[in-house]
C-alpha cells in the first residue's frame with residue numbers, strides 16, 4: 145500500500161458545495177462537488193476512491209486531471225497557487241461494503257426495502273465526494289441531495305433541511321468540521337422527538353420494521369446525556385439538532401457523525417418491556433459514548449489518526465461518567481470493571497501489542513488502529529487514572545479551557561494534558577507519557593524482604609515476552625499512609641512490615657478501587673492476610689483480587705491450581721461483579737479438561753457446588769422489586785448449573801421453554817439465552833432447529849436474535865452444523881454484520897469446530913471481499929485465537945495465517961495471536977495435571 149502524504153499541506157479547503165443524485169434502483173450515483181480553498185503550490189491533489197471523474201474545472205476552466213487509484217487521489221495542475229475554486233463532476237456505484245454511501249436491507253410485512261446511509265470514518269468520505277479527507281482539513285459544507293424518493297420518505301443529515309426544490313433536498317451550511325463526520329441517510333423512517341432544556345432537538349429514527357416503543361429508551365437516554373454534557377463540559381451543544389439513527393446494516397457499533405449519529409440497531413433500539421438490564425446498560429453507554437464525541441471528537445478533533453486514542457479513550461471514559469450521573473442506581477462503573485478493565489489487562493499483556501499512541505504509516509493501518517482493548521479500554525483506563533489524580537473540578541475546568549482553545553479546530557494529546565495540567569497544577573503529561581507511549585503494563589510485586597515491606601515493578605506478560613526494562617509512573621493508591629502517590633522507580637522499601645501492619649490494623653493493599661492500570665502480586669502470606677479479612681472488602685476489591693489472581697495464573701506467575709480452592713470463598717456473594725469474575729475464572733478452567741471426560745465431569749461438579757445455593761436463592765424467574773445485583777447475577781449462576789448438567793436446572797429450563805413454546809420472545813430476556821440453549825443441547829430435534837432458525841429470520845429484536853444465534857450454535861448435530869455454515873454466506877438469513885457472533889459460537893463448540901475452521905480457511909477470500917474493508921475485520925482472527933488451545937490447532941493456525949503476515953492491517957494481529965495461542969498451549973501442558981488434581985480435591 146502507498147505511503148501517506150498529507151494533502152492538507154498542499155491545499156486547504158474552506159467550503160464545499162456537494163450535490164449528489166442517488167438511485168437505490170440502479171445502485172449508482174452522480175455527484176458534483178465544488179470546493180473553495182487555498183492552494184499552497186500549483187501541484188495539488190484531492191482524495192477520491194472509486195469515483196469515475198468526468199470533468200474538472202479550476203476557476204470555471206476545464207482542466208486535465210490524473211487519477212491515481214493506488215494512492216486514492218486525483219492529481220491536478222493549477223496555473224497558480226492561492227485562492228481557487230475546484231469543481232469535480234463524477235459518478236460512482238453504491239457498494240454493499242457498509243462503507244461510504246451504502247444501502248441497508250430489511251423487510252416490512254414481507255416487502256424488501258432499502259435504507260441508504262453513510263459511514264465515512266476512517267477514510268470513506270472520499271468514496272462519496274472528492275476532497276481533503278483528513279481530520280485536520282476542517283471546512284464548511286453545503287449538501288444538496290436528490291434520490292429515487294417515494295411518498296412519505298425521510299432524509300436526514302448533520303444539519304436541518306432548509307428547502308426542497310425539484311426533488312432536491314438542501315441542508316443548512318454546516319459549522320467547520322472534518323469530512324469523516326459528514327453523514328446523511330434516507331428511506332422510509334419512523335421517529336420520536338423531544339427537546340433538551342436548552343432547546344436542542346433530539347430525535348431517534350428507525351425503519352418501520354420496529355415497534356414504535358423500541359425508540360423510547362434511546363430518546364430518553366440521548367436527551368439526558370446531552371443535558372448532562374452541556375452542564376459537565378460548561379459548553380453548549382454546538383448544533384441545532386441531535387439525531388440518532390439505527391441502520392439495519394452497520395459494521396461498527398455506532399458512529400458519532402456530528403448531529404446525525406448512526407447505530408447498529410442492537411445498540412439503539414430495545415423493547416422496554418422485555419430487555420435484560422445488562423443490555424439496557426450497554427445501549428445507554430453506547431449512546432452516551434457517541435454523544436460525548438459531539439464535543440470531544442467533533443467540536444475538537446484529533447489532528448491526525450495517531451491521536452485516535454484521544455477521541456476514543458475520552459468518549460469511553462465519559463460514557464460511564466455520564467450514565468453514572470443520570471442513572472446512579474445502575475452503579476455503571478461496575479460494568480467498566482467487568483468489561484473494559486479485563487479486556488485491557490488481557491490484551492495489553494501480550495508482547496507485541498500496540499501502545500495507546502501509535503504512529504500511522506499507511507492507510508490500511510489506520511483501520512487496524514481501532515484495537516478496542518487498547519485504544520478504547522486501556523485508553524479509558526488511562527483517563528480514569530488521570531481523573532482520579534486530578535479530581536472532577538480540575539477535569540471540568542481543564543476541559544472547558546480545552547474546548548475554548550480548540551473548538552472548530554484540532555488538537556493533540558499534549559494539548560489536553562496542558563489544559564488538564566494547568567487546571568490541576570500537576571504535570572499530567574509527564575505521568576501519562578510512560579502509559580501512552582509504551583505498550584504493556586506492570587505487575588507490582590509486594591513482599592516482605594528482611595522484615596521490610598517492599599514493592600517492585602516489572603512488565604507483566606501472558607505468554608512469551610521480551611523484557612525491555614520498561615518502567616511506569618504508577619499511581620499506587622495504597623491503603624497505608626506510608627505509600628507514595630506515584631511509584632517511579634523499580635523498587636521501593638516502605639519500612640518495617642510488622643510495625644506498619646500493627647499501626648494500620650488491616651491487611652496491606654495497593655490499587656484500592658482498581659483504577660490504575662496494573663496488577664498486584666502479593667506474596668503468599670500477604671495474600672492470606674487479605675483473604676482472611678475478605679468480608680471487610682467491597683465488591684470491587686473482591687473482584688480485583690480474583691481478577692489479578694486470574695491474570696497472574698494466565699501469566700504463569702502463580703498456578704491455577706492455587707486459585708481453585710479459593711473460588712468457594714466468593715461463591716455466595718450477592719454482588720454481580722464478584723459473580724462475573726468468579727464465573728469467568730471458573731470458565732477459564734474449561735481449557736484444562738477434555739470434552740466428555742472424567743475431568744470434565746469433575747469440573748461440572750465444581751460448577752454445581754459453586755452455584756447450588758445461589759440457584760436456590762434466585763430461581764428462574766425475576767422477582768418483584770429485586771435488586772439490580774440479583775437480576776444481573778441470575779444468568780451467571782443458572783448458566784453454571786446448566787453447564788454442570790444439574791438435572792433440576794435442565795428440567796426447569798425445559799419447562800419454561802414448553803410454557804412459552806408459542807411465544808418464545810416473551811421469555812424473560814435475562815434468562816432467555818439459557819432456556820433456548822438448554823433446549824438445543826438437551827432436547828434437540830429438527831423441528832426445534834427449524835423453529836429457532838425461522839424465529840431468527842423473522843425477528844427484528846436484536847437481543848432476541850443474539851439469544852437465538854447463541855442457542856443454535858450450541859447444536860451438536862452435524863447436519864444442523866452444516867446447515868448453519870451454509871447460511872454464513874446468505875445475507876438474507878445472517879447479515880454480514882452479525883456473522884462474527886455465529887462464527888464464534890460454532891468455533892467454540894467442540895462438535896462444530898472442525899467444520900467452522902474449514903469454512904473460514906476455504907472461504908477466506910469471500911470473507912475478505914465481504915467484510916474486508918471493515919475496521920473490525922481482523923477481529924475474526926482474534927476470535928479464533930481466543931478459542932484454540934491444542935498444539936495441532938496452533939500449527940494449523942500458523943500454516944494458514946503466517947503467509948498473510950504481510951497483509952497491511954493484519955500483521956500485528958497475526959503476530960500477537962500466534963503468541964496468544966502458543967502461551968495457552970504451554971500453560972495447559974504445564975498446569976493440566978495440577979489443576980485437575982486441585983478440582984478433584986475440593987469436589988464433595
Ligand SMILES: [Zn+2]
Nearest residue numbers: 433437456459
Ligand atoms: Zn467512539
